Amino acid sequence: MTDTPFLLREQQYHRIKAVLARLRMDSAARVVFLVDKDGQEIAVQGEVGNLDTTSLASLAAGNVAATGGMAELIGEKEFPTLSHEGERESIHISVIGRLLLMVVFDQRSSLGLVKLRSKQISQQLSTMLDEITRADYDSDSGFAEITDEDIDSLFS
Amino acid sequence: MTFINYASREINCKIVYYGPGLCGKTTNLQHIFDATAPQARGKLISLATETDRTLFFDFMPLELGTVRGFKTRFHLYTVPGQVFYDASRKLILKGVDGVVFVADSQEERMDANIESLYNLEENLHSQGYDLIKIPYVLQLNKRDLPNTIPIEDLAAELQRKGEPVVEAVASTGTGVFDTLKAVAKQVLTELRRG
Numbered sequence: 146m147t148d149t150p151f152l153l154r155e156q157q158y159h160r161i162k163a164v165l166a167r168l169r170m171d172s173a174a175r176v177v178f179l180v181d182k183d184g185q186e187i188a189v190q191g192e193v194g195n196l197d198t199t200s201l202a203s204l205a206a207g208n209v210a211a212t213g214g215m216a217e218l219i220g221e222k223e224f225p226t227l228s229h230e231g232e233r234e235s236i237h238i239s240v241i242g243r244l245l246l247m248v249v250f251d252q253r254s255s256l257g258l259v260k261l262r263s264k265q266i267s268q269q270l271s272t273m274l275d276e277i278t279r280a281d282y283d284s285d286s287g288f289a290e291i292t293d294e295d296i297d298s299l300f301s
Numbered sequence: 302m303t304f305i306n307y308a309s310r311e312i313n314c315k316i317v318y319y320g321p322g323l324c325g326k327t328t329n330l331q332h333i334f335d336a337t338a339p340q341a342r343g344k345l346i347s348l349a350t351e352t353d354r355t356l357f358f359d360f361m362p363l364e365l366g367t368v369r370g371f372k373t374r375f376h377l378y379t380v381p382g383q384v385f386y387d388a389s390r391k392l393i394l395k396g397v398d399g400v401v402f403v404a405d406s407q408e409e410r411m412d413a414n415i416e417s418l419y420n421l422e423e424n425l426h427s428q429g430y431d432l433i434k435i436p437y438v439l440q441l442n443k444r445d446l447p448n449t450i451p452i453e454d455l456a457a458e459l460q461r462k463g464e465p466v467v468e469a470v471a472s473t474g475t476g477v478f479d480t481l482k483a484v485a486k487q488v489l490t491e492l493r494r495g
Contacts, residue, residue: 149302150303182395291369299365
């Protein structure tokens, strides 16, 4: 494998969701996401409605990757936060290690409040994410038992 | 990097389509998008210039089905093929699980194929990957054009490790799903190995 798979257990997922729910409430945000730097959506909390969260996660990662590349070119390690302010909806992204915390908010909140609450919760999320180990997944994932037939059945 | 979510019972993998400019990477994704039921795929996002050349990447999520109770979701990306977009190509390779190299079969594009393949090996290496170890498929595209190089000659020049070679005409869909299957199978087989 190119990398060890990133495994998120059910309990860890629900703990992350609870933290995101609190951030959403404290920052009066519309939606709060946790996204992998590779563009994978890990958890989302809020008024999702018809929002295409998969595309948003991928584009957020692309956005952070591009600005990170710009940072390196001018001698910075990375830009730890990014903000995009629109007429009605805005986005704030914080880089937490290999993950991105993205908050979508409207006029019910403000950039200052979102920044403050995101920063307050970043450390807690960082600690939780440290605990999510790149598991020794041979032992208990069940994927070692995938058969050729299982794989072939996806394409039949 | 494969992301496995036990709560939502999902396996997410990242496939990148690589190759020289105008070889048909976006056309591959466009065909998959057009030929797949809407419930099995998301939007096709294209970050392109005004002349429809890929500027940063194209992206499309695709659900293939269920394995051992887990939904398998493949996130398909293309890179911009033009030489000067190298910084973008490197970024898109981050976290990749499988690569499709789309070669342009036309004689006059042979040098561009070789340059792009070399660039792929180099950029994979800079991200800590090795082309020899990563799930990988070579697609020989544009087989319908009159000035194509014979398959054997292209394979001799471009094949790196006995990877599957698929003949394609992406504009009509020929070989597009065979290519996707070939790389997806390798990615899932790697997952089984751990």
